[in-house]
Amino acid sequence: MFDFFKKLIGPRTVKEVLTDIPTPVTSPLVLDRAREFVNPRELKKKKHEEDFQRITVENKSLRDAAHKLKRNQEGFEFLNTVLQEENTSLHTQLLFMQDEIGDLIIENSDRFSEAERLNQKLNEFIKLSEDRLTEVEVARAERMKAFEDIASLNNHQADLTQKYESSLNENGLLLRQLHQIQEDLESLDADQKQSTKLVSELNARWSRIDAKLPALIDYEKVVLDDVDTTSNRPSVTFKLINCFHADRKFDVIRFKVILIEGSVAISLIQENGKDGSFLIIPELVKNSQEEYGKYINMPYESWSHLKVAASVLLDLMRSKWVDVSLGGFDPNFWSSMVLSLVRAIEQLPPVLRYSKVSLKRELVHADYEHLWLEIHGIEFGAYKRKKLEVRLGAALISGTEPFSQFPKIEFPLIGGNLPPFESWYPESRDDFGPKFELRFSLERGLVDFAALSKLSNTDRALVCAICFGIPKILDQLASNHLALSRPIKVWRNFSNAASELLIKKIQETSVSKQGQPVAITQEKVELSIPAPKLIKKVQASSKKIRIEKISKRAAK
Numbered sequence: 001m002f003d004f005f006k007k008l009i010g011p012r013t014v015k016e017v018l019t020d021i022p023t024p025v026t027s028p029l030v031l032d033r034a035r036e037f038v039n040p041r042e043l044k045k046k047k048h049e050e051d052f053q054r055i056t057v058e059n060k061s062l063r064d065a066a067h068k069l070k071r072n073q074e075g076f077e078f079l080n081t082v083l084q085e086e087n088t089s090l091h092t093q094l095l096f097m098q099d100e101i102g103d104l105i106i107e108n109s110d111r112f113s114e115a116e117r118l119n120q121k122l123n124e125f126i127k128l129s130e131d132r133l134t135e136v137e138v139a140r141a142e143r144m145k146a147f148e149d150i151a152s153l154n155n156h157q158a159d160l161t162q163k164y165e166s167s168l169n170e171n172g173l174l175l176r177q178l179h180q181i182q183e184d185l186e187s188l189d190a191d192q193k194q195s196t197k198l199v200s201e202l203n204a205r206w207s208r209i210d211a212k213l214p215a216l217i218d219y220e221k222v223v224l225d226d227v228d229t230t231s232n233r234p235s236v237t238f239k240l241i242n243c244f245h246a247d248r249k250f251d252v253i254r255f256k257v258i259l260i261e262g263s264v265a266i267s268l269i270q271e272n273g274k275d276g277s278f279l280i281i282p283e284l285v286k287n288s289q290e291e292y293g294k295y296i297n298m299p300y301e302s303w304s305h306l307k308v309a310a311s312v313l314l315d316l317m318r319s320k321w322v323d324v325s326l327g328g329f330d331p332n333f334w335s336s337m338v339l340s341l342v343r344a345i346e347q348l349p350p351v352l353r354y355s356k357v358s359l360k361r362e363l364v365h366a367d368y369e370h371l372w373l374e375i376h377g378i379e380f381g382a383y384k385r386k387k388l389e390v391r392l393g394a395a396l397i398s399g400t401e402p403f404s405q406f407p408k409i410e411f412p413l414i415g416g417n418l419p420p421f422e423s424w425y426p427e428s429r430d431d432f433g434p435k436f437e438l439r440f441s442l443e444r445g446l447v448d449f450a451a452l453s454k455l456s457n458t459d460r461a462l463v464c465a466i467c468f469g470i471p472k473i474l475d476q477l478a479s480n481h482l483a484l485s486r487p488i489k490v491w492r493n494f495s496n497a498a499s500e501l502l503i504k505k506i507q508e509t510s511v512s513k514q515g516q517p518v519a520i521t522q523e524k525v526e527l528s529i530p531a532p533k534l535i536k537k538v539q540a541s542s543k544k545i546r547i548e549k550i551s552k553r554a555a556k
Contacts (some may be wrong), residue, residue: 350381
């Protein structure tokens with residue numbers, strides 16, 4: 001058998017013969033998957049590849065040999081047996097290699113998943129890198145822009161430095177000028193203090209002069225606007241500019257002196273140039289009801305202008321019209337008429353006038369109420385005050401109408417320290433301090449003449465005039481739309497009843513002295529002093545009223 005095999009293979013070696021034997025063909029899928037998952041960088045994997053290649057080559061040789069042995073089966077039985085044994089061994093090794101390859105496939109599958117995850121992270125990193133690269137580009141562009149801005153700022157800073165140096169020079173000049181101005185201001189301040197002191201002294205001096213000479217009047221000039229001597233009512237129009245009198249300043253006063261049927265009239269011309277609204281004939285006031293009505297109803301401002309006009313006319317006449325540009329004005333014709341006009345104005349009866357009224361306080365108690373009034377710019381004949389305070393009180397308040405039968409006209413100190421008139425005295429006191437009060441009893445028709453008789457004639461006339469004027473004062477106060485606990489109309493009726501009672505008692509006093517009724521006027525008031533017996537009667541009645549008040553309060 002061996003000889004046969006030797007003859008068959010000839011002089012070739014076993015290795016050469018084995019080379020001719022076809023190698024078993026390994027599955028390409030197995031080789032591809034092995035190549036796909038084998039990592040050539042690892043040493044163990046390389047060894048396995050080498051073994052695998054070697055096994056692959058050997059399997060091919062065995063397949064070729066087996067093919068040839070098939071055709072010559074008889075000649076190769078021995079060789080086939082040997083080869084089968086070797087093939088079995090190789091197959092065992094192949095199975096082992098396949099197991100190892102399976103393990104490698106599983107391991108490489110895990111590594112493939114890891115590689116996929118790493119690839120995903122790589123993609124994310126690439127995207128992040130691209131984003132950061134974009135940001136870097138943007139930052140680079142911003143940086144270039146910042147460099148440009150810095151360059152611009154440097155140029156601007158250079159300009160500012162130049163301007164700053166220029167400003168330093170200007171500041172130095174301004175500082176020197178400021179020092180000079182400060183010195184000038186110190187000098188002006190000293191002058192201003194001296195001027196202020198001088199003004200204060202002049203104001204004090206003017207106040208003293210005004211107090212000593214209340215009739216003093218000062219004006220810039222008098223302009224003769226128009227002279228009419230041809231009409232049936234001759235007239236001359238004056239324009240008084242920048243006049244100061246009794247702490248009041250008048251910019252312009254225009255007035256006209258008119259001769260009307262033998263009487264001299266004066267007309268105040270309004271700003272719009274119209275006259276006649278305030279035309280009055282002073283010498284007819286006492287005898288003409290119409291002129292008397294004009295006089296007593298003349299507004300406070302018009303009366304002030306009328307007095308100033310009369311004072312200026314008297315001053316011009318005394319100076320023989322030196323300060324007036326005559327221009328057709330005949331002093332000889334007008335002087336006597338102007339003098340009679342001024343004398344008639346001076347002899348006008350005193351009338352209570354005031355610029356405005358206000359409510360200082362309303363007091364409401366269970367048994368007493370009052371309205372505390374402030375009368376501003378009050379004037380009555382020679383009496384003048386910037387402010388007078390008077391209270392309209394109601395004692396023994398009842399819950400029925402009328403709410404009280406006991407009016408009281410109270411005169412407290414002005415501002416708590418200044419007497420309201422010269423003969424004022426503290427007739428009584430209350431929570432607000434001393435006061436002079438005039439009491440009334442409407443139900444018994446009594447007036448407290450005992451308190452009134454202690455005043456001077458002038459002050460008595462003033463108090464009575466204020467009592468007469470309170471209803472009108474309340475009418476003016478009602479125009480302010482004040483919110484009072486008791487309607488202003490009720491207070492007006494209350495004060496009107498007291499005023500009518502006072503007029504009645506003065507008439508009775510005048511009848512008792514003269515034997516016949518006498519019409520009440522303002523100038524009659526200061527002559528109406530009650531007889532001694534009447535005074536005693538009134539005093540007794542007043543004491544009785546006070547006793548009744550005390551009894552009622554005690555009963556309550």
